[in-house]
Amino acid sequence: MALPSSPSDAAAPDAERLLGLYATMQRIRVFETLADEAHKAGQVAGYIHLSIGQEAIAAAVGANLREDDVLTSTHRGHGHTIAKGADPLAMFRELCGRAGGTCGGKGGSMHIADFSVGMLGANGVVAAGLPIAVGAAHAIALKGEDRIAVCFFGDGATNRGPFLEALNWAAAFRLPVLFVCEDNGYGATTRTGSVSAGGGPGVRAESLGIPVTVVDGNDLAAVDAAAAALVRIVRGGGGPQFLHARTYRFRGHTSSDPAAYRDPAEVQAQLDTNDPIRRAAATLAGLGVTPDALERVERHERETLAAALAAALDSPWPDLRTAFTDVQDIGAPQ
Numbered sequence: 001m002a003l004p005s006s007p008s009d010a011a012a013p014d015a016e017r018l019l020g021l022y023a024t025m026q027r028i029r030v031f032e033t034l035a036d037e038a039h040k041a042g043q044v045a046g047y048i049h050l051s052i053g054q055e056a057i058a059a060a061v062g063a064n065l066r067e068d069d070v071l072t073s074t075h076r077g078h079g080h081t082i083a084k085g086a087d088p089l090a091m092f093r094e095l096c097g098r099a100g101g102t103c104g105g106k107g108g109s110m111h112i113a114d115f116s117v118g119m120l121g122a123n124g125v126v127a128a129g130l131p132i133a134v135g136a137a138h139a140i141a142l143k144g145e146d147r148i149a150v151c152f153f154g155d156g157a158t159n160r161g162p163f164l165e166a167l168n169w170a171a172a173f174r175l176p177v178l179f180v181c182e183d184n185g186y187g188a189t190t191r192t193g194s195v196s197a198g199g200g201p202g203v204r205a206e207s208l209g210i211p212v213t214v215v216d217g218n219d220l221a222a223v224d225a226a227a228a229a230l231v232r233i234v235r236g237g238g239g240p241q242f243l244h245a246r247t248y249r250f251r252g253h254t255s256s257d258p259a260a261y262r263d264p265a266e267v268q269a270q271l272d273t274n275d276p277i278r279r280a281a282a283t284l285a286g287l288g289v290t291p292d293a294l295e296r297v298e299r300h301e302r303e304t305l306a307a308a309l310a311a312a313l314d315s316p317w318p319d320l321r322t323a324f325t326d327v328q329d330i331g332a333p334q
């Protein structure tokens, strides 16, 4: 899948570029809506974590990366992986445990990796992606390359030790890494603010000398402009940067979580006023894009992804012998 074309950080949003990013957001939302249905139908095993409501961050950051840049993600990683250019058919196969999945069907939703597009891995361990991204950035720096590493993590992850360890190392060695905190206000069922001391993720990053940019993570054009500027600094040797993107997750923590810990009025207010896709559609309408053009984009994604899911469900199961390939430490079958 082609990534949207050349990054732009011009002050005025460009309709054609934003429409490309809008298509990525729709691809993510449709992918996850179908994945949710497949999970509820018993076609996807295990837990799946949806990023519905957070699509603008993945789409806009992803569009500012080159294919050879690398990325680490969280347990909520479908959107980041799609935005980095992974093939949705291979991702559906992965979710459904089939041959031809990005990890041969052995990783599943929480462990999707696709090295062919620089996606080093989603990760079921909160904050574990941070040191991996920094390690990758250190390797890039040692080789003198101009690639960068991007690390997505949640606000909950900033309360874990690897956050400090990773930011400290990145700052000490001025590594080419962009930290992207997707602050959706919750860590599983806990309001993050109720268990976090101090002034929040940005204050912690700044205390280590890493510059922080705060952005409305549900404003597609704003995230695009911020990401373009930060990627340029990181790629140009300016050292690590931190993007604090405020957002909201519309669904429960997992597909099986009814989110009874949240006031329904809070969720409804967010749905009514802060859906990043509806906000992007309104921006595009203001730039002269017709409702028909927006509908065509959405229909294309719905049709393409429905066909991809059907093809994934029609794919064979992995050969039993592949259970022993790509597995560390246990050696080959005797």
Ligand SMILES: Cc1ncc(C[n+]2csc(CCOP(=O)(O)OP(=O)(O)O)c2C)c(N)n1
Binding pocket: 074, 075, 076, 124, 125, 126, 153, 154, 155, 156, 157, 158, 184, 186, 187, 188, 192, 253
């Ligand atoms: C080390 C570790 N501790 C606890 C968990 C259980 N857990 C899974 S997701 C999650 C919340 C993470 O919140 P955040 O980092 O804000 O990401 P979000 O789910 O909001 O995207 C927790 C506590 C885990 N997977 N790993």
